Amino acid sequence: MAHQLLKGKRGIISGALDENSIAWKVALKCFEEGATFTLTNAPIAMRMGEIKKLAEKTNATIIPCDATNVEEINKLFTDSQEVLGGKIDFVLHSIGMSVNIRKNIPYTELNYDFFQKGIDVSALSFHKMLASAYKLDALNEHASVVALSYIAAQRAYPFYTDMADIKAMLESIARTFGYHYGKQKKVRVNTISQSPTKTTAGSGIKGFSDFYNFADLQSPLGNASADDCAAFCVAMFSDLTRMVTMQNLYHDGGYSSTGVSTEQLEKFV
Numbered sequence: 001m002a003h004q005l006l007k008g009k010r011g012i013i014s015g016a017l018d019e020n021s022i023a024w025k026v027a028l029k030c031f032e033e034g035a036t037f038t039l040t041n042a043p044i045a046m047r048m049g050e051i052k053k054l055a056e057k058t059n060a061t062i063i064p065c066d067a068t069n070v071e072e073i074n075k076l077f078t079d080s081q082e083v084l085g086g087k088i089d090f091v092l093h094s095i096g097m098s099v100n101i102r103k104n105i106p107y108t109e110l111n112y113d114f115f116q117k118g119i120d121v122s123a124l125s126f127h128k129m130l131a132s133a134y135k136l137d138a139l140n141e142h143a144s145v146v147a148l149s150y151i152a153a154q155r156a157y158p159f160y161t162d163m164a165d166i167k168a169m170l171e172s173i174a175r176t177f178g179y180h181y182g183k184q185k186k187v188r189v190n191t192i193s194q195s196p197t198k199t200t201a202g203s204g205i206k207g208f209s210d211f212y213n214f215a216d217l218q219s220p221l222g223n224a225s226a227d228d229c230a231a232f233c234v235a236m237f238s239d240l241t242r243m244v245t246m247q248n249l250y251h252d253g254g255y256s257s258t259g260v261s262t263e264q265l266e267k268f269v
């Protein structure tokens, strides 16, 4: 049920590749809640993806942008303000890619060119987006910027390889930029640490479906779905959370606070 929580708000949503993408669900929910926004993705993904269908459903304009390219990011913010008719109120960073994961390279044998590519795409892109918005003064006061993270930033998850270190950097950028942007313009910056979710990026991780089931059994509420994540993003974009900033917020059905669940233990009885 929609509450028009984002009525009158203008946003930028990155990372909608197909209907399984978390960003796809966020776009649908933001539209239901009355927001107007632009959609963006890497030009190469756009040809493969189905983003046009999403744009039609949500009356959104698509602005291609490789999130590693500062000029393209500047254009994204400038064009978005023009298309939407004013400064931006919310931004979703939903971008992640590790070549080491794609190629099943173990953590102890990481390829450093791939590692650097992963850092650039999945973490530095967040700094670049924030820095571009900051320099162009593209965001309204109390605007909300959210990036998606994973608990491997805090705990060891062997199969998550270099993305664990990259997510730790992403969360640190949220804290540090959140400080500067909060001081300058009361803009808030947070990360949401999401449950394993069946998407293109998620399913690319070795052993993902076993791990998905493990996390589901471990979490008192079960895994949080992409739809639930979208609802949480709406809450974070809305004025109801206007004093929340510089946080890494677990959205995981209680997984991060559970030592062991009875369902897991029963497997050893």
Ligand SMILES: NC(=O)c1ccc[n+]([C@@H]2O[C@H](COP(=O)([O-])OP(=O)(O)OC[C@H]3O[C@@H](n4cnc5c(N)ncnc54)[C@H](O)[C@@H]3O)[C@@H](O)[C@H]2O)c1
Pocket: 014, 015, 016, 017, 018, 020, 021, 022, 023, 041, 042, 045, 065, 066, 067, 068, 093, 094, 095, 096, 097, 121, 148, 149, 150, 193, 194, 195, 196, 197, 198, 199, 200, 201, 202, 203
């Ligand atoms: N799926 C999960 O289990 C899970 C769990 C926690 C966090 N996350 C995070 O959620 C975010 C979204 O991932 P998803 O699971 O929806 O998968 P997804 O594959 O649908 O989305 C990843 C997106 O990143 C985009 N991207 C890659 N390189 C880019 C570039 N250079 N410029 C611009 N965009 C680029 C892709 O085109 C794609 O749309 C990622 O940051 C991911 O790490 C996912």
